[in-house]
Amino acid sequence: MSTLKPILIVEDNPNDLELTLNALEKSRLANEVIVTRDGAEAADYLFRRNTYANRPVGNPAVVLLDLKLPKVDGLELLKMVRENEETGRTPIVLLTSSREERDVVNGYKLGVNAYVVKPVNFNEFVRAIQDLGVFWAVLNEPPPGSARVGRNG
Amino acid sequence: MSDPTNSPGQFSSTALSHADLSACDREPIQTPGAIQPHGFLLGLDHQNTVQLCSGTAEEYLRRPLGSVLGQTLGHLLGEASGSALLAALQSSGAGAPLSAAGLILPTLQLPEQGTEQRTANPLLFEVVAHQAETAPGATDKISAGNAVRTIVEFERVFAPVDPQAIAACLYNFVARIRTLRDVQSICEAAVAVIRELTGCDRVVLYKFDREGHGVVLAEERAQEHFSSYLGLHFPASDVPAQARRLYLLNRVRIIPNVDYEPSPLYAARATADGGDRGAFSVLAPDIDLSNSVLRSVSPVHRQYMRNMGTVCSMSVSIIVEEQLWGLVSCHHHEARYVPLRMRSACDFVMQIVASQIESQQNAATLRLALEAKKIQARLLAAMASPAQPGPFNAPVGYQHSYMDGLATQPDMLQQLLHADGAAIVVGNRVRCFGITPSEAEVLPLVDWLRESKQDELFVANNLAATYPDAARFTATGSGVIAISVSKLHNTRVLWFRQEIVETVRWAGDPNKPAENAGQNAHTAMDPRHSFEEWLQIVRGTSAPWTDQELEAAREFRSAVLEVVLRRAEELAELASGLQVANDELESFSYSVSHDLRAPFRHISGFSEMLREEEAERLSEKGRHYLATIMDSARFAGLLVDSLLEFARFARSSVSMQSVSMEHLVDAEWQAVLYDELKEASHPSASQSAGARSRKARTSFSIDFSRGPLPQVMGDPALLRQVIRNLFSNAIKYTARQPKPTIRVTSEILGAEFVFSVVDNGVGFDQQYAGKLFGVFQRLHRFEDFEGTGIGLANVRRIIGRHGGRVWAEGKLDEGAKFFFSLPAVFPPNQL
Numbered sequence A: 001m002s003t004l005k006p007i008l009i010v011e012d013n014p015n016d017l018e019l020t021l022n023a024l025e026k027s028r029l030a031n032e033v034i035v036t037r038d039g040a041e042a043a044d045y046l047f048r049r050n051t052y053a054n055r056p057v058g059n060p061a062v063v064l065l066d067l068k069l070p071k072v073d074g075l076e077l078l079k080m081v082r083e084n085e086e087t088g089r090t091p092i093v094l095l096t097s098s099r100e101e102r103d104v105v106n107g108y109k110l111g112v113n114a115y116v117v118k119p120v121n122f123n124e125f126v127r128a129i130q131d132l133g134v135f136w137a138v139l140n141e142p143p144p145g146s147a148r149v150g151r152n153g
Numbered sequence B: 001m002s003d004p005t006n007s008p009g010q011f012s013s014t015a016l017s018h019a020d021l022s023a024c025d026r027e028p029i030q031t032p033g034a035i036q037p038h039g040f041l042l043g044l045d046h047q048n049t050v051q052l053c054s055g056t057a058e059e060y061l062r063r064p065l066g067s068v069l070g071q072t073l074g075h076l077l078g079e080a081s082g083s084a085l086l087a088a089l090q091s092s093g094a095g096a097p098l099s100a101a102g103l104i105l106p107t108l109q110l111p112e113q114g115t116e117q118r119t120a121n122p123l124l125f126e127v128v129a130h131q132a133e134t135a136p137g138a139t140d141k142i143s144a145g146n147a148v149r150t151i152v153e154f155e156r157v158f159a160p161v162d163p164q165a166i167a168a169c170l171y172n173f174v175a176r177i178r179t180l181r182d183v184q185s186i187c188e189a190a191v192a193v194i195r196e197l198t199g200c201d202r203v204v205l206y207k208f209d210r211e212g213h214g215v216v217l218a219e220e221r222a223q224e225h226f227s228s229y230l231g232l233h234f235p236a237s238d239v240p241a242q243a244r245r246l247y248l249l250n251r252v253r254i255i256p257n258v259d260y261e262p263s264p265l266y267a268a269r270a271t272a273d274g275g276d277r278g279a280f281s282v283l284a285p286d287i288d289l290s291n292s293v294l295r296s297v298s299p300v301h302r303q304y305m306r307n308m309g310t311v312c313s314m315s316v317s318i319i320v321e322e323q324l325w326g327l328v329s330c331h332h333h334e335a336r337y338v339p340l341r342m343r344s345a346c347d348f349v350m351q352i353v354a355s356q357i358e359s360q361q362n363a364a365t366l367r368l369a370l371e372a373k374k375i376q377a378r379l380l381a382a383m384a385s386p387a388q389p390g391p392f393n394a395p396v397g398y399q400h401s402y403m404d405g406l407a408t409q410p411d412m413l414q415q416l417l418h419a420d421g422a423a424i425v426v427g428n429r430v431r432c433f434g435i436t437p438s439e440a441e442v443l444p445l446v447d448w449l450r451e452s453k454q455d456e457l458f459v460a461n462n463l464a465a466t467y468p469d470a471a472r473f474t475a476t477g478s479g480v481i482a483i484s485v486s487k488l489h490n491t492r493v494l495w496f497r498q499e500i501v502e503t504v505r506w507a508g509d510p511n512k513p514a515e516n517a518g519q520n521a522h523t524a525m526d527p528r529h530s531f532e533e534w535l536q537i538v539r540g541t542s543a544p545w546t547d548q549e550l551e552a553a554r555e556f557r558s559a560v561l562e563v564v565l566r567r568a569e570e571l572a573e574l575a576s577g578l579q580v581a582n583d584e585l586e587s588f589s590y591s592v593s594h595d596l597r598a599p600f601r602h603i604s605g606f607s608e609m610l611r612e613e614e615a616e617r618l619s620e621k622g623r624h625y626l627a628t629i630m631d632s633a634r635f636a637g638l639l640v641d642s643l644l645e646f647a648r649f650a651r652s653s654v655s656m657q658s659v660s661m662e663h664l665v666d667a668e669w670q671a672v673l674y675d676e677l678k679e680a681s682h683p684s685a686s687q688s689a690g691a692r693s694r695k696a697r698t699s700f701s702i703d704f705s706r707g708p709l710p711q712v713m714g715d716p717a718l719l720r721q722v723i724r725n726l727f728s729n730a731i732k733y734t735a736r737q738p739k740p741t742i743r744v745t746s747e748i749l750g751a752e753f754v755f756s757v758v759d760n761g762v763g764f765d766q767q768y769a770g771k772l773f774g775v776f777q778r779l780h781r782f783e784d785f786e787g788t789g790i791g792l793a794n795v796r797r798i799i800g801r802h803g804g805r806v807w808a809e810g811k812l813d814e815g816a817k818f819f820f821s822l823p824a825v826f827p828p829n830q831l
Helices: A014-027 A039-047 A074-083 A101-109 A122-139 A144-152 B013-017 B020-026 B056-061 B073-077 B079-090 B143-147 B163-177 B183-198 B241-249 B299-308 B340-384 B401-406 B410-416 B439-451 B468-477 B547-617 B620-651 B661-681 B689-694 B716-733 B766-771 B791-801
Strands: A007-010 A033-036 A062-066 A092-096 A114-117 B039-044 B050-054 B103-110 B123-131 B150-157 B202-208 B214-221 B252-255 B263-268 B281-283 B312-320 B323-332 B421-426 B429-434 B457-460 B479-486 B491-497 B502-507 B533-538 B657-660 B703-706 B711-714 B741-749 B752-759 B806-810 B816-823
Touching: A007 A014, A007 A039, A014 A033, A014 A122, A014 B547, A033 A039, A039 A062, A039 A074, A062 A074, A062 A122, A074 A092, A074 A101, A101 A114, A114 A122, A122 B547, B039 B056, B039 B073, B039 B263, B050 B056, B073 B079, B079 B103, B079 B150, B103 B150, B103 B340, B123 B340, B163 B183, B163 B340, B183 B202, B183 B214, B183 B323, B183 B340, B214 B323, B241 B312, B241 B323, B252 B299, B252 B340, B312 B340, B323 B340, B340 B401, B340 B410, B340 B547, B401 B421, B401 B547, B410 B421, B410 B429, B410 B491, B410 B547, B421 B439, B429 B439, B439 B468, B439 B479, B439 B491, B457 B547, B468 B479, B468 B491, B479 B547, B491 B547, B547 B620, B620 B791, B657 B661, B657 B716, B661 B703, B661 B716, B711 B716, B711 B816, B716 B741, B716 B752, B716 B791, B716 B816, B766 B806, B791 B806, B791 B816
Parallel strands: A007 A033, A007 A062, A062 A092, A092 A114, B703 B741
Antiparallel strands: B039 B050, B039 B150, B050 B263, B103 B123, B123 B150, B202 B214, B202 B323, B252 B312, B263 B281, B312 B323, B421 B429, B421 B491, B457 B479, B479 B491, B502 B533, B657 B711, B741 B752, B752 B816, B806 B816
């Protein structure tokens, strides 16, 4: 079993998705990248429901979460993840276009780990994604919840 | 006597009212227990039996007191006269009970003393009856006195009056007085007719002022007997308080001969078995003689008359609006028995005079009130719509703009209270108009008013008496009315009156009302002897503020409060409307932020990927197109961000604090240098070649300087934004200068600090200066100077919220000067 946890991307916009994947590719991380296209699908993955009911147990190394999402939006998903005991400590980074203060405040209230406004400048965007990936997927000590992965799997 | 040049009087009116003669206030003038001897008095019980009589009854009725007391009127006066009087008493007022006020009964004839035939040479008496009132505090020891229900007085008539002559005189007077339009001529007409009626040597009319001092307004006299009192002042202590009360009840008094022998009152002594026919009599001192026509007067008063040199004294009250407005006083060099019916005519005259004075005063009050209303309306109109910021420099619509509006009408403001000058105070800023103390003198006065909690209306016409510091500006500010409009903002309006150095001519030195004490038996109550003119120089006092002026000040204050409150409500309403609009704008900008930024990001991102991965397959032209796309996308993103920032300033609250502009400007210049340094070491990869070339020269080469800058009140974060925007503007437009300079200076102009940021850049055409500060307004072609056109709009918005202004001066190719102002002393709570 790989010791590297996957990176979960929750992004509905295909352009942003492509840019994000391109940036991650440039950062040459070895983690598996899982893509979900709305909040409901991401919830299915995180809570191992429906199409993801049979995925291996374990939380992703980091969730790159868009704020505006169909069905279940970013803040709702964040809340669900934080309220669930098993997923509660998963690192979550909000990626969004908005600089609006209330999103920042709400995001931190709900326990987001980082908040990144996607820069318009693509080079800066690449740099931000790379930094995030390296920090959360490689450098960061995994939260205690991740330890259970080994026992159950 | 008193030499006016040696003794300029410096006494306060309050000291005067507490003069020694206040002992008079305790004299029992209502219950002297005696009458004057030109008549007699009988007191009747409920059965009309005589229970009380004066000593003079003995001589006039030619019976010993023992056979007066206990008798009926019929028995004493003869059946016919007695029953006529009783009948008149009982039919009085159509069955209404006899009141305390005197009722004139039919004239009575009695035979002259010592004559047996009644018809031969009869004595004539006017008969007056009134209800008896026992003085409060009287015990029931003298039960006869308590049993008295009716007091009947018989006043000797020495010379009968001619009713037709009186009627003609009254008719002429009434006809004349209706043509008179001012109080002075009414008073002059009154003394003339009173002298005509009474024939007294001197008739004077006093008016009492608020302190109770009397001034002689009108006089008629026979010069050989009396000197003139016209224009003289009489201290309040000349008429003791209880005498004043008495004069309200009983309007006419006469002492025909000052050297009379008082005739004591006697009552029947109750016998042990309860009967009252005892022949013994006792003195009856407790009968209230307030309404008596024969009442014996205080020995002090008689002494006063002697000192004044008059033998006869008669006075008639002038009662206006239930107050003792004045007195008409008649003096004669010898005894003069002015008959009752003549005195009634005088009372009638003075009642007409009183009602004329009252209606003249009412008319004058009404006229003044109307005038005040008109002025007030114009002042309020000016306050409600200030044309432009005035001396208090308040942005239109804010609290203090009312005061700016008021300041545009200084003449009206003074006229409202007939003041010589006025001052408007907001916080610690003063604006004076007309004749006033200096601003440096007004401020401490205002502080004193605030400390002594004079939060509504303060009035003084001798300010130094309550506020000693005012002694330094008596000439300009002896009289003051101050109203407080806002406690929170210490907003006040003050009106001033100049000192009027007044020479008061007293009838005798009012500081020595009781001189020669000790030579007389009534030591403590000896009235003053001198009525010689005594001059007093009154200083530190202005013309008094009238009741109407006080009322006008009070009304103005409440009207202003109403305006302020109403405006506050309107502003609140407006604010809530703006809040709705703001909220909408906020959600709009939110979606702009989220939705517009994304496509720009995509364009930028995909162009970049295209450039990285496919550049070698593109032609030179294709690469140029690509660079332009990327540049545009980057700029579009910048534009959206600036717009959002601009919207954010609109909603952010301003937190005022003291800010050192020197520190702020220096720190901001350092920040600009740092940004340039960062930009130079990490040039943005997406920037077009053109953009990079414009940045090729850095701010390091700029010659930056500043002069001394003041401390201001403001929001440091917002002011930093202002400086930052002006700096980046200056840097941008000096980019092509070989020797660029930027200089920041400030100066104080009136109530403002004016700051300037001056550069030697490309400048601009002055005719477009007004457009500089508008959103998206640009004066240069884009390819020359890149910019979103929002920076200066932000500057204007921030400075505006600080109560300041922005403007610019420039000339093409000769540099630009950007100015902004901030209030030098910023009133708190204005934002």
